Amino acid sequence: xxxxxxxxxxxxxxxxxxxxxxxxxxxxxxxxxxxxxxxxxxxxxxxxxxxxxxxxxxxxxxxxxxxxxxxxxxxxxxxxxxxxxxxxxxxxxxxxxxxxxxxxxxxxxxxxxxxxxxxxxxxxxxxxxxxxxxxxxxxxxxxxxxxxxxxxxxxxxxxxxxxxxxxxxxxxxxxxxxxxxxxxxxxxxxxxxxxxxxxxxxxxxxxxxxxxxxxxxxxxxxxxxxxxxxxxxxxxxxxxxxxxxxxxxxxxxxxxxxxxxxxxxxxxxxxxxxxxxxxxxxxxxxxxxxxxxxxxxxxxxxxxxxxxxxxxxxxxxxxxxxxxxxxxxxxxxxxxxxxxxxxxxxxxxxxxxxxxxxxxxxxxxxxxxxxxxxxxxxxxxxxxxxxxxxxxxxxxxxxxxxxxxxxxxxxxxxxxxxxxxxxxxxxxxxxxxxxxxxxxxxxxxxxxxxxxxxxxxxxxxxxxxxxxxxxxxxxxx
Ligand SMILES: *[C@@H]1O[C@H](CO)[C@@H](O)[C@H](O)[C@H]1NC(C)=O
Ligand SMILES: *[C@@H]1O[C@H](CO)[C@@H](O)[C@H](O)[C@H]1NC(C)=O
Ligand SMILES: *[C@@H]1O[C@H](CO)[C@@H](O)[C@H](O)[C@H]1NC(C)=O
Numbered sequence: 001x002x003x004x005x006x007x008x009x010x011x012x013x014x015x016x017x018x019x020x021x022x023x024x025x026x027x028x029x030x031x032x033x034x035x036x037x038x039x040x041x042x043x044x045x046x047x048x049x050x051x052x053x054x055x056x057x058x059x060x061x062x063x064x065x066x067x068x069x070x071x072x073x074x075x076x077x078x079x080x081x082x083x084x085x086x087x088x089x090x091x092x093x094x095x096x097x098x099x100x101x102x103x104x105x106x107x108x109x110x111x112x113x114x115x116x117x118x119x120x121x122x123x124x125x126x127x128x129x130x131x132x133x134x135x136x137x138x139x140x141x142x143x144x145x146x147x148x149x150x151x152x153x154x155x156x157x158x159x160x161x162x163x164x165x166x167x168x169x170x171x172x173x174x175x176x177x178x179x180x181x182x183x184x185x186x187x188x189x190x191x192x193x194x195x196x197x198x199x200x201x202x203x204x205x206x207x208x209x210x211x212x213x214x215x216x217x218x219x220x221x222x223x224x225x226x227x228x229x230x231x232x233x234x235x236x237x238x239x240x241x242x243x244x245x246x247x248x249x250x251x252x253x254x255x256x257x258x259x260x261x262x263x264x265x266x267x268x269x270x271x272x273x274x275x276x277x278x279x280x281x282x283x284x285x286x287x288x289x290x291x292x293x294x295x296x297x298x299x300x301x302x303x304x305x306x307x308x309x310x311x312x313x314x315x316x317x318x319x320x321x322x323x324x325x326x327x328x329x330x331x332x333x334x335x336x337x338x339x340x341x342x343x344x345x346x347x348x349x350x351x352x353x354x355x356x357x358x359x360x361x362x363x364x365x366x367x368x369x370x371x372x373x374x375x376x377x378x379x380x381x382x383x384x385x386x387x388x389x390x391x392x393x394x395x396x397x398x399x400x401x402x403x404x405x406x407x408x409x410x411x412x413x414x415x416x417x418x419x420x421x422x423x424x425x426x427x428x429x430x431x432x433x434x435x436x437x438x439x440x441x442x443x444x445x446x447x448x449x450x451x452x453x454x455x456x457x458x459x460x461x462x463x464x465x466x467x468x469x470x471x472x473x474x475x476x477x
Contacts, residue, residue, distance in 0.1 A: 038198045038206070038219050039080050039108035046111035046203060048148055049122040056467030066155060068127060068145040068407070070118060071205040073218055076110040087218060090231035090239040103224025104197050109204045118143050119458075126462035129409040131177060132455045141237065141451060144208070144408035146186075147464075152203045156188050156402030157466060161334040163326040164252060164405075165472035169460040170317050173256040175438075176417045176445025178410050179459030180254045183403035184210050185247040186272060195222030209247035209272035211265030211291040213280040215240040221274050235413040235447070244280030246291045247272040248398035250341075252325045257317045259421040259438030260309055261299035262325060262343060264368065266386065266394030267291035270401045292389040294382065296373035298343065299420070302437045303365075303376075304358030310439070315345045315352055322346035322463070324473050327399060338396035341368040344473070351475040359433050368392075380434030409459050416445030 040046075048067035055064050077086045079096055086096045086107035097103035114120040118140045119133025133140040149155040157164070166181065173179050186209055187194060190202035198219070200206050208217060216238045218225055225241030232238045248270065251263040267273075268290040275281075281289030300308040309315045324344040329336030343366075345352040356364040357372070361379040365372040370392050377384040390397075411417065415424070421438035422445070423430040430436045444450075450457075465472035 038104040038200050038222050038224075040200050040204060041076070041078060041080075041108040041110035044111035044113060047114075048151070048203075049114050049120065049127075051122045051127055051147065051464075052125045053147070053464035053466070054125075054472075056465050056471040058468050058471050061465060061467070061471070067148045068120075068122065069148050069154075069202065069205045070112045070114065070120065071144040071146070071208055072109050072200065073205075073208065073216070074118065074140070074143060075112060075204065077107050077218065078110060080106060080108045086224075089236055092224070092226040092229055097224050097226040100223040100225065100227050101197070103226045104219060104222055107224065109200045109206075109219075111204075120145060125464065126460055127407060128458055128460045129179070129407065131409055131411070131457035132451060142408070142410040144406060144410070146202070146205060147405040147407075148202065152201055153188050154186065154190070154202050154404045157183060157405055158334065158402050159183065159250070159327045159399040160329050160336065160338060160396065161327065161332065161469065162467060163324055163469050163472055164464070164466050165322060165324045166464040167320050167322050167462045168253065168255070169320045170255055170257050171319065172456065172458050173409075174450070174454050174457060175256065175258055175421050175440035176411055176447075176450040177256050177454060177457055178254050178408075178412065178417055178420060179256065179461075180406070180408045180410065181252045181461060182210075182254075182406050183250040183252065183399075184208065184406055185249070185267075185270060185398040185401065186404040188402070188404075191221065191272070197222035207272065209245040211246065211249040211267055211295065212293055213244035213246035213275050213282070213289045213291055215242075215244040215280055215282065217241070217243075217245055220245045232413065238413065240282075242277060244275045244282070244289075245272055246275050246280070246289055248291075248395050248403070249295075250395060250399070250403065251295065251297075253323055254420060256417075256421060258310055258440050259299060259301055261297045261302070261420060261437075262341065262368070263295035263297040264341065264386075264392070264395045265292050265295040266390040266392075268389060268394070270397045287383065287385055290389070292385045292394075294385050296368055296376065296386040296391075298354075298368050298372070299437055300355040301439075302434060303355065303362075304433075305355035308355040314355075315347060319347070320460075322473060326469055328469070329396075334400075338392045338399060339369060343367065346473050346475045349475050351473070351477055361433075376434075382434065405464075407461050409457075411447045411450050412445060413447050416447070418442060418445055421445070
């Protein structure tokens with residue numbers, strides 16, 4: 001039997017069950033909504049928490065006053081002129097959402113109380129995402145936010161011949177959790193101009209897509225994903241609709257205290273694109289979408305260096321450190337094609353070179369290149385869906401067009417995050433190259449367990465800098 005390689009189930013929208021206390025909402029003015037389409041609610045003003053970051057060139061860095069927005073999937077979605085939930089737990093209201101289109105005309109996305117409902121706070125250049133936030137409706141689990149350029153536009157990053165750097169504190173992020181930072185090829189306006197029935201847009205965090213072509217997204221292309229929605233059997237906050245939404249994804253950072261990986265996932269095309277049913281890939285048809293669900297991952301532990309990343313190791317995850325990721329092109333300019341993705345770390349003023357691959361059949365690579373990917377797929381016996389979907393050149397197209405910066409924290413109802421931090425597949429010989437990815441037990445990461453045992457987990461991202469190669473960090477060798 002061929003064991004499924006099932007890593008990189010990225011950022012499922014573990015959604016909040018929000019049933020607001022009606023009395024507390026009577027204080028808000030109820031405005032009549034005349035627009036038709038995926039609407040916005042008026043009970044809670046949407047105020048984006050500010051987050052400053054820096055844009056750098058070789059002559060120095062400048063502050064940019066940005067902000068973040070919560071993804072729409074986490075928001076209260078209710079009848080356009082009342083308090084009735086359109087979506088509760090993991091099911092749609094059959095009256096408000098009898099079909100996809102009327103779901104969008106009947107339902108409104110509400111503003112978010114970032115700190116008290118979702119456990120999302122910012123201070124200066126730092127963003128803290130709590131894993132669990134108790135609130136008046138029960139609790140919120142995980143979150144996903146995007147960096148904004150303005151009230152209604154995401155900040156777009158053109159990555160070629162540039163580097164992105166930030167500090168992270170994963171010391172409170174145990175086995176089974178993932179503090180993820182990545183770029184997705186979402187629309188700058190959240191899809192408002194391409195899909196006229198989307199009246200909410202980036203201001204309300206719409207338009208998410210990734211290389212797993214997620215089907216747990218409640219609104220896609222300005223329509224509800226209500227028809228054919230199946231509640232998850234093991235996640236009381238999620239389900240899968242008939243549609244999914246695919247796009248190029250560059251995972252800069254998928255990590256916890258024990259393991260880390262960075263991974264490009266190319267798709268055909270540059271923009272987000274809606275898929276239907278098994279053409280979204282997933283459960284029984286993993287490789288059936290236009291995207292590469294596996295990616296070409298560089299996880300130091302999986303690549304043979306077991307003493308590089310972790311508590312007390314070369315990159316000591318007990319305290320804060322800096323991650324630098326560089327996107328080098330064949331021409332050395334932003335008009336070239338992506339040829340190499342390099343990683344550096346900085347901790348306590350010292351620049352730490354990435355670990356080197358130590359796997360039979362592979363050269364001692366310390367970065368992601370086509371050659372690294374080819375050798376890894378061969379050495380591990382993995383299917384090369386990365387190459388089949390365009391490889392480095394495939395994801396390069398979206399990097400030219402611009403991508404949205406995503407920051408999240410999540411647990412994994414599909415594979416307990418074992419693809420990141422344990423032996424996976426769990427029934428394979430852990431001595432076989434590619435199976436061991438970290439020291440977490442194969443029994444770890446069960447969502448019901450981590451949601452109670454790691455209720456105080458959180459991740460802090462800070463000091464985000466973007467710019468010319470070599471301009472965003474310093475340190476001694
Ligand atoms: C940039 O912002 C940081 C806080 O995020 C602040 O400490 C620093 O003084 C600012 N620099 C400039 C040049 O405004
Ligand atoms: C609604 O979406 C489902 C997939 O979720 C699709 O099969 C169906 O055709 C859509 N219905 C309409 C009326 O567009
Ligand atoms: C949870 O259910 C989904 C299907 O809804 C399934 O794919 C997944 O394997 C299940 N996860 C676990 C850990 O059993």
